[in-house]
Amino acid sequence: GESVGLHLPTLSVQEGDNSIINCAYSNSASDYFIWYKQESGKGPQFIIDIRSNMDKRQGQRVTVLLNKTVKHLSLQIAATQPGDSAVYFCAENISNTGNQFYFGTGTSLTVIP
Amino acid sequence: EPEVTQTPSHQVTQMGQEVILRCVPISNHLYFYWYRQILGQKVEFLVSFYNNEISEKSEIFDDQFSVERPDGSNFTLKIRSTKLEDSAMYFCASSPRTGVSNGYTFGSGTRLTVV
Numbered sequence: 001g002e003s004v005g006l007h008l009p010t011l012s013v014q015e016g017d018n019s020i021i022n023c024a025y026s027n028s029a030s031d032y033f034i035w036y037k038q039e040s041g042k043g044p045q046f047i048i049d050i051r052s053n054m055d056k057r058q059g060q061r062v063t064v065l066l067n068k069t070v071k072h073l074s075l076q077i078a079a080t081q082p083g084d085s086a087v088y089f090c091a092e093n094i095s096n097t098g099n100q101f102y103f104g105t106g107t108s109l110t111v112i113p
Numbered sequence: 114e115p116e117v118t119q120t121p122s123h124q125v126t127q128m129g130q131e132v133i134l135r136c137v138p139i140s141n142h143l144y145f146y147w148y149r150q151i152l153g154q155k156v157e158f159l160v161s162f163y164n165n166e167i168s169e170k171s172e173i174f175d176d177q178f179s180v181e182r183p184d185g186s187n188f189t190l191k192i193r194s195t196k197l198e199d200s201a202m203y204f205c206a207s208s209p210r211t212g213v214s215n216g217y218t219f220g221s222g223t224r225l226t227v228v
Contacts (some may be wrong), residue, residue, distance in 0.1 A: 034217070041221070043117075043206075043220050044219045045219070046218070051158070089156065093155075097169075098210060099146070099161055100161055101156075101158065101217070102158065102170075103155045103156040103157070105155045106155060
């Protein structure tokens with residue numbers, strides 16, 4: 001069962017530094033993953049995705065790494081900016097069970113100017 | 114850029130009352146979803162909807178909940194008799210077709226407060 005009253009992991013970085021946000025997913029059958037950014041009062045916003053047949057994917061300033069052996073995802077943000085401050089969630093999808101996503105607990109990133 | 118629109122942005126209701134949360138998905142999308150997020154917790158899947166019927170639903174989506182696409186543009190979530198624990202952000206999402214990698218867009222949410 002799930003825990004209640006989850007405490008959100010937090011990460012504080014200096015502006016300009018690189019950020020690494022980690023996520024452990026639960027289901028070895030998951031084959032598609034998305035990192036979402038959620039700013040206060042807003043819905044999850046797509047950042048980058050990766051399929052299970054890949055171990056790395058790069059976007060603009062962001063890189064996602066996937067380690068299926070240990071069921072671990074990471075999001076790397078290069079040259080972090082104040083606008084990157086938000087809560088970041090990983091979400092997993094199991095393609096043969098439907099279109100729903102299962103979200104992780106999230107990490108709150110604070111960028112210090 | 115197309116977006117999913119949700120109304121109202123904030124709704125306060127008395128316990129036991131019915132509420133309807135409204136969503137306008139992206140116009141060429143075929144799959145519609147509701148998620149909720151209790152304050153400080155993770156986003157949880159409630160239900161998906163395709164071709165005018167429920168595709169999947171979670172254990173959270175009990176008989177108190179229902180969804181409807183009353184016309185060609187709106188997608189609604191109804192909670193029949195709200196409980197205090199229904200207080201949460203409710204997010205609508207839509208995607209264009211099977212295969213979630215083809216675009217899955219969330220709305221900004223409706224904050225439901227049950228008092």
